[in-house]
Amino acid sequence: MGPILEARAVVKELVGPQEPVRAVDGVDLVIQRGEFVAITGPSGSGKSTLLYLLGALDRPTKGEVLVDGISTNGLAETKLAGLRNAKIGFVFQFHFLLPELTAVDNVAMPMMVGGMGSAAARKRAGELLEKVELGHRAQHRPHELSGGQQQRVAIARALANDPLVLLGDELTGNLDTKNGDLVYGWLRAQNRERGQTIVIVTHNLELAAHADRVIELVDGKVAGLA
Numbered sequence: 001m002g003p004i005l006e007a008r009a010v011v012k013e014l015v016g017p018q019e020p021v022r023a024v025d026g027v028d029l030v031i032q033r034g035e036f037v038a039i040t041g042p043s044g045s046g047k048s049t050l051l052y053l054l055g056a057l058d059r060p061t062k063g064e065v066l067v068d069g070i071s072t073n074g075l076a077e078t079k080l081a082g083l084r085n086a087k088i089g090f091v092f093q094f095h096f097l098l099p100e101l102t103a104v105d106n107v108a109m110p111m112m113v114g115g116m117g118s119a120a121a122r123k124r125a126g127e128l129l130e131k132v133e134l135g136h137r138a139q140h141r142p143h144e145l146s147g148g149q150q151q152r153v154a155i156a157r158a159l160a161n162d163p164l165v166l167l168g169d170e171l172t173g174n175l176d177t178k179n180g181d182l183v184y185g186w187l188r189a190q191n192r193e194r195g196q197t198i199v200i201v202t203h204n205l206e207l208a209a210h211a212d213r214v215i216e217l218v219d220g221k222v223a224g225l226a
Contacts, residue, residue: 002069004165004197005031005054010063012049012220023049024060025220033164034195036188038208041217047201048169050217054199055088055167056080068164085114089158093170095150097142103129103153104138110160121160128156132186148179155186159196166190168200172207184210 007029013020023046031037031054039047052058053065056072065072068087072080084090097106107125112118129135132152142150151171158166168187172180184207190196200211208214216223 003030003066004033004035004068005029005199006066007050007054007060008064008066010050010053010060010065012046012053012058013061014049022220024053026063027217027220027222029054029215029222031165031197031199033197034191035197035199036191036210036212037199038211038214039199039201039217040203040205040208040214041223043203045217046220047217049220051167051169051199051201055090056084057090085110085161087164089161089163089166091151091154091158091166091168091171093173095142095154097150097153097157099142102139102141103134103145106142106153107157107160110157114161125156125160128159129153132156146179148175148182151175151179151183152186155183159190165197165199168198168202170201170203172202172204180204180207 007027010024010027011022012024014023027050039050041047053060056065056067059072067083070083072083075083104122104125107128108121111121111124126135126138129138132155134149134152137145137149145153172183175183187198188210191198202208
């Protein structure tokens with residue numbers, strides 16, 4: 001089997017005040033199945049932009065991104081959405097849980113979008129919440145949960161469809177050290193016990209140091225690999 005994610009000479013240009021700005025500038029990158037990779041770099045270095053390109057949330061201006069061997073370049077939006085839902089899980093810094101839904105329904109939503117029946121989706125959602133030690137908060141809405149609990153619900157949701165790869169953007173950025181360590185430890189367990197491929201963007205160098213590989217971006221370019 002080939003790599004799970006691949007970027008080939010990827011460029012992403014954003015609208016600037018006078019001329020386009022290259023947020024990602026000619027990145028070549030291969031991420032193998034089962035890796036735990038951290039992407040680091042200063043603010044404005046293109047880390048999040050690269051993550052969104054790898055996760056097919058955005059399209060490159062130039063170059064090509066492949067997800068599980070499938071090029072995202074020519075895919076229609078509906079095909080792209082289907083690819084994301086089937087193969088990629090996302091966890092963001094600000095959770096993006098639906099405020100009107102309970103924890104269990106937030107986790108069940110991606111499965112129902114993918115065609116799973118409501119009862120089966122909610123059953124699996126409950127099991128995932130148990131794994132992140134939130135089974136007792138399944139019927140609570142986001143505003144009734146702490147920041148760390150909301151992030152664990154977001155992780156459970158990201159894993160709902162058993163994706164091939166989980167992408168995290170500063171997912172411990174708003175958490176205290178205790179909750180940050182808890183979230184990281186659970187992700188590491190997923191990686192080691194289930195072979196889950198995980199790619200995280202982080203400013204936390206201590207967290208990055210525990211990854212299998214660290215990729216440093218500076219001015220949109222890969223500056224170092226460790």
